[in-house]
Amino acid sequence: MAPLRLGILVAFLVLILDQGSKTAVLSWSDNWTQPTYRVTPFLDFVYLWNTGISYGLFPQGDAGRWVLLIIKLAAALLFAAWLARTDRRLEALALGLLIGGAIGNAVDRLVYGAVFDFISFHAFGYHWYVFNIADVAVVVGVVLLLYDALFVRASKTPPSDVSPRG
Numbered sequence: 001m002a003p004l005r006l007g008i009l010v011a012f013l014v015l016i017l018d019q020g021s022k023t024a025v026l027s028w029s030d031n032w033t034q035p036t037y038r039v040t041p042f043l044d045f046v047y048l049w050n051t052g053i054s055y056g057l058f059p060q061g062d063a064g065r066w067v068l069l070i071i072k073l074a075a076a077l078l079f080a081a082w083l084a085r086t087d088r089r090l091e092a093l094a095l096g097l098l099i100g101g102a103i104g105n106a107v108d109r110l111v112y113g114a115v116f117d118f119i120s121f122h123a124f125g126y127h128w129y130v131f132n133i134a135d136v137a138v139v140v141g142v143v144l145l146l147y148d149a150l151f152v153r154a155s156k157t158p159p160s161d162v163s164p165r166g
Contacts, residue, residue: 003092007083010093014100018133019107025118042123048130049114072106090148097141104134 001009028037029047037045076099083095108115117130 001089003086003089004084006089007086007092007096007099010096011100011103014097014134014137015104015107018100018104018137021133022108022116022118026116029118036120042121044120044122045118046120046130048117049112050117050130051114069106069109072102072109076102076106088148090144090152094141094144094148097137097144101134101137101141104132104137 025045025047028045032047035046039045079095079099079102083092083099086092086095105115115132115134117132117135119132119136120130121128
């Protein structure tokens with residue numbers, strides 16, 4: 001599959017999975033008798049609206065909502081422009097994850113005014129931040145871009161000759 005098609009397909013799948021999972025959990029949460037729904041001994045679903053930038057940091061008012069929405073959409077457009085120019089599948093996969101994640105959370109900000117987070121992992125008394133599928137896609141996309149830049153591309157770059165000449 002061509003890199004552009006791969007990136008678009010991944011972005012579309014992330015958006016569908018993200019919005020579908022949020023819609024399902026929002027629907028299910030109407031029947032919850034507790035604030036959390038235990039899925040496994042280490043995974044709960046919770047009902048949490050994130051008005052902040054990331055992980056609930058810097059909560060925003062109504063004006064901030066629109067600023068964050070514009071930033072997410074601008075990021076998705078910049079990643080899409082990058083995707084259109086790449087000829088590498090790993091880079092296209094990473095960019096598709098970033099685009100789908102950015103659009104998924106942007107849809108929440110547009111429709112609800114905040115991002116719906118619901119996945120809560122915990123183990124041995126430690127609780128991670130509550131997140132959603134779009135957040136996972138963004139983190140994996142960034143990790144893949146870093147891996148690509150640090151290991152894949154770096155291993156293909158010929159070493160420069162820096163030895164002194166006499």
